[in-house]
Amino acid sequence: MTDIQRRGLLLVMSSPSGAGKTTLSRRLLASDPNITMSVSVTTRAPRPGEVNGKDYHFIPQEEFVRLRDRGELLEYAEVFGNFYGTPKRPVTEALQAGRDVLFDIDWQGTQQLAQAMEEDLVRIFILPPTAEELRERLIRRAQDSSSTVAKRMAKAADEISHWPEYDYVIVNNDVNVASAEIDAILTAERLRRRRQVGLTQFVRELTKAL
Template structure:
């Protein structure tokens, strides 16, 4: 099993896209490529469903606790959906980043904007996945055979709003070939891990080099 790289800080990797653009498939491939990657575990005020485990599937909180965490700045992002609150607790993500572990977020542009304004913004890598065409986006939604025509129509209506926020991301990939897009995604993550800002030990190393240089004859 691949071990976290404790010589660097972890990345908070955001993947966003309209439904059907391939985001979930790319996320799975990215995690298969590097087993140290993990999804952020969200918090919610809804009741657990049969088989769901607290801390694994969700952090299940009562509404008072959830709102207190939002008030105290302990949520990276949050939203109210169908009568329940959902959000991403900051603590576990901050701990992972300091331990050199990357955390993956599969969220929409609204959640991405909240995280990009948070205390962890310096460690955010945001990537938006675009479909090659609207016709192809519809074809992919229909070929999944998961939704009826009405649901697909709603997803298509929502897609333009999501696509219109493409320019709020660090990188944008057009997923016209899944294997090629996966390769680009891996290249981006590899390069971002090597940024000087993600390597806290560099300053000490440079000071050591300077000291050695000064002490040399």
């Protein structure tokens, strides 16, 4: 099998809460060894069960400010008084090694990533099939109070309004179908000519042998 050197890509999946993004991300990570999850830094305290370096890199606010001010974060945001951001170095190292990186971020983080690394970015927006199904999924998760579910539903309209900013849009009516569609997108994007950095040398050697 011919192995042509490839540059990695940044795969962003965004959605309103409850649309199935987390489930789809986990399925992709479990089935594809060449893609890893981007681990963000955050100033908030770990929640029960969270592991430093796996779920997040938990750091003091002073360190976060230092990373931000030195331009070492690809994107960052403040959420409910806590700061979150994506370290630049591990992402660029993965891309250069031909590995892909998965991001679970919102439209604001995606815009920042696009400003920094537009050519490497592949954006997928996940939609629920109906508003009622979205509400039912949030209720079935049993993670939030009824008031929190209502807040998430109210926020969903604003989040969904940003769908035109994405390269692909998937309606998650069936998780198996949606997973297959994500796999197809990833396969196609990996084959883009600009990402196959070893293609020029391969073609040169091929034509010499003709």
